[in-house]
Amino acid sequence: MDYATLIQVLDSALRLATPLLLACLAGLFSERGGIFDIGLEGKMLMAGMASGAVAFLTGLVWLGVGAAIGASILFSMIHGLASITFRGNQLISGVALNFLASGMTVLIAQALFRQGGRTPPLTGNARFSPIDLPFAEAMADVPIIGPLYAEVLSGHSTLVYVALLAVPVTWWVLYRTRFGLRLRAVGENPESVDTAGISVVRLRYSALVITGILCGLAGAYMATALQAGFGREMTAGRGYIALAALIFAKWRPWYALGATFLFGFLQALALRPDVIERSFGMAIPVPALDALPYILTVIVLAGFVGKAIPPRAGGQPYVKER
Amino acid sequence: MDKLPAWADIVLVPLISLLLAAVISAIVILAIGQDPWEAVRVMVQGALGSSYGWGYTLYYTTSFIFTGLAVTVAYHASQFNIGGEGQAQIGGLGVALVCLAVPWPHWTLALPAAMVGAALFGAAWAAIPAYLQAKRGSHIVITTIMFNYIASALIVYLLVEVLRPAGQMDPATARFPAGAALPTFKDIPGLNLIFDKKVPANVTFFIAIAACFAVWILLWRTRLGYQIRAYGKSERAAIYAGISPVKVIMIAMLISGGLAGMMAINNVMGEAERLLQNSAEGAGFIGIAVALMGRNHPLGVFLAALLFGFLYQGGAEMGLWTSIPIELRLLLQGLVILFTGALDNMVRMMLVPFFRNRAKEAA
């Protein structure tokens, strides 16, 4: 692979890593707070549909983002109702919400636009346009670093930068604020929080609201930046891949950036069979490339790349002891 | 939390859940500007109003029994198998390979061989996630989901590159030999008096019923079932009793995958008579709803599969004759899983005051 091609692939990798990163951080807040969330996928899907529809109807992409966050938080709250308030099975709740999203998105999109469950293509202000970072043009000619800055880092939509910024912000919130301390505590040992007189329920719901916001951004990015509109099942398992990345990242924000970028890179490679053929000297069937991120996810989960310890109270509803 | 009588927990909770799911679906139908009553009418008419409709309803029921049982067996070993979809697809591959291997003279010979192929391939596809869970603690929910995606990629590859006969355009295997065709309800003496049109429901339906019985025997009458259930309730106690977790997880998941794979004799061998892309058509996922709704008991699974068979066939008719998209089925499915599997405590709480009053009156 020559440098120019690598730059192209990296550029596309960053683009593809963005929704994974946002979803991964969404899962991080939820799981750090002790709630498993298999429903990232469904929330992204709902958000994608909401943003696609609202952006098309209003012509304003930011309204679409708002709608995406709203739809995603709504689903997050249903998950909270099931797993926090009614102490139900968090895995089943997440799975159910994913099915609900699959059905609901097509139903609504079809009712609104009658285009087979898609939203109409977005144009102009209804879509995010790329932003050039300062000095991108001036930097472009600097060898090695120049193209990296001008072509890989620069020229993406706002949400890509929001996602990148979310990494240090998440780290700061988690390790430097009162909320972060309590959130980590509630995911490790909710009793410690309860006996300190802090509401476990409120903390966990707050975590789920943040999860909702980040999934909303991830879905909105899918429909208004990565692609021009919502299509059925457009998330294609990204919610699950984000969960695998979260495990890979050992529930830590900076690691999450690395893990999701790796998955993004694989997805970018899968889009370029020509590059692979040139690099490896043989053709790899497209379905095998498509399956690559999923296979890597399994390998990650199998712990062949390091064992991770999840938050101790994860997945269990909190019941006050007698 | 107050307790419900056992019968209410088994019977009322799923029924109320279903009612809630139906009400919400009706609201959604209203919201998209359609008439829920019309939807119900079309569904009942289309699924139950004729022997033709029943022929489809029971065809879907057959598939859902297999996938529902698959989830049930895994559930009793405390494993959540979401991979039924992929296992059913790979089971279909097994069926196709068996059916295409020899020019079968008669279906009575082809069927047992195909069943073995389906079960083996389905089990094999469940084996890796099971092994990773048992030995390395990899979360089986996520690995089985990943294996669904990997299964579809694999099937696409095989159909396009390997199994597609020369000269054929669409990605599918060749048609199975006539000797491998299963008798449908129209071909079965006695039943053909009711089913006079060609329907997809076939002899697999009876195998599915036998499977329900076999799973019941397995779980509640055999040593293996005892060990599966004991492990599912408490891993620590199982180790104390000398029950090997690795063995239980592996065996339960292999049986689970085998059952999911067996679904393929219904759709691939009994109906399509060749292997197509996405052959399972979501039946693997419906198994989750069926198992939860059926309270993870084979009898409950049978009844829930019947219900979902109705919803599936009715939903298809609805998609055909009304403007309500067929995806309403997914919505219903999600709601049923949500209410029976995750919000079940809420449903119970709704019922508790009723029983409390009754207890007071009795006292």
Add this chain to the structure above:
Amino acid sequence: MTGAQDSGARQATAAPTSAPPAIELRGISKAFGSVQANKDISIRVMPGTIHGIIGENGAGKSTLMSILYGFYKADAGEILIDGKPTQIPDSQAAIRAGIGMVFQHFKLVQNFTVLENIILGVEDGPLLRPSLSKARKELKRLAEEYELHVDPDETIEELSVGHQQRVEILKALYRQADILILDEPTGVLTPAEADHLFRILDNLRQQGKTIILITHKLREIMEITDTVSVMRRGEMTATVKTSETSPEQLAELMVGRKVLLHVPKGPANPGETVLEIENLRVVDEDKVERLKGVDLTIRAGEILGIAGVSGNGQSELLEVLGGYARATGTIRINGQEIDLTGKHSDAQSRRHRGIAHVPEDRHHYGLILDFAAWENMVFGYHNEPEYQKNAMIMDNDGIVEKTAAAMEHFDVRPPIPTLPAKSFSGGNQQKIVLAREIERNPDLLLVGQPTRGVDIGAIEFIHKRIVELRDAGKAVLLVSVELDEIMSLSDRIAVMFDGQIMGERLPDETNERELGLLMAGIRDTKGAA
């Protein structure tokens, strides 16, 4: 109720005796469904004193304290703090009222530092940095004032249990608690750690803090408290000055009648050696050596009691013998070596060798609570030919019948085989486990904590059955943290400390003090016996 009022003798440094009680409870009642956990309970605790509350498991002590800490709302009654009626709807209110609680199971976040645990819930603002530096200073002050030294930057999982408890006490003090409640604080401590704790408590009393100590151990009450209240079945049966009572009197008040401290049993008649353990070593997942070369023998017809503070390797010993922990060394049963790491090192193989096991924790190991009594009655023996109808199918009807007979034989109430295990009381659950293990007529019975959470009536029954098995010429290995139980049941006592056998004694030739020294790891017990 008179004892509490004039307990001022030892509180000269604290408030004058005319001061109102630090805590007063009036007529507290609390029911869970049909169970009356607390009935009309009143106590007065004077400032600057240590007040003990003693009672058996399930007497309602913890419920009472949970009410005081705002976890439960009392059905009736009122709470007065420093003479003022106070509402305590939640733990935040309890903290505001100056009440600190040290729970039996610590409420610490394992992967947080001491400092982070201290500030959790009482941070000074939305950012952590100022809170942390303030807490660091304050912690230093508290450490000097009360001799409570802990490294503020160590994570909890790196600390010993005793130090973790100190963090809990520091947490309460950091929240400016004047009243400290400790729930069974010594259950997880070694005798040395417990002594240290008592020194700390004494120190706190000197500084004017009020302490409520909940325990079921008479020794602790006698050692440290000023006054003591006795609870029995949800009621407060008496409050007396500690100096004016005796352990015998308290024991009687606790159980309501004379306790049978000695199980009626004849002399042992030991026969052939059944169990021989040589140089047994266990290393756990964290690479910590839990058993450090244990040697033991038990002969037919004798009960060997293992005394020790929990966590000194007794559990691991039972687990290895029961077949669910790996070990190195040699174990022989009836002269034949058993497989410790290979194919036959599982619990099934052990049962085949004639080892039966009543586990320490019956809820998590001994029973499947959702299974019916009859299903539990074959648990672990489910592969035995007598429970099978044919190669595949179990003989469920036959098992139900046999269970009914066994329940009759072991006086399990109610004697209904189809009832799930969870609906039996603790004592009856234990009888189910005991029935299952004893009915198999094993050569060696392992018994862990046979009477934990079991009512007095059932305790006698269970002890009798264990002695009967011994008299039938079987070997019994008894592990218990209750020294009384060990002393009264055993024919020989081995004391474990830090994964080793500190020594063996005969019950007639030793006493609690000597055993206590061995349990603390002190081998030289000359003069103690």
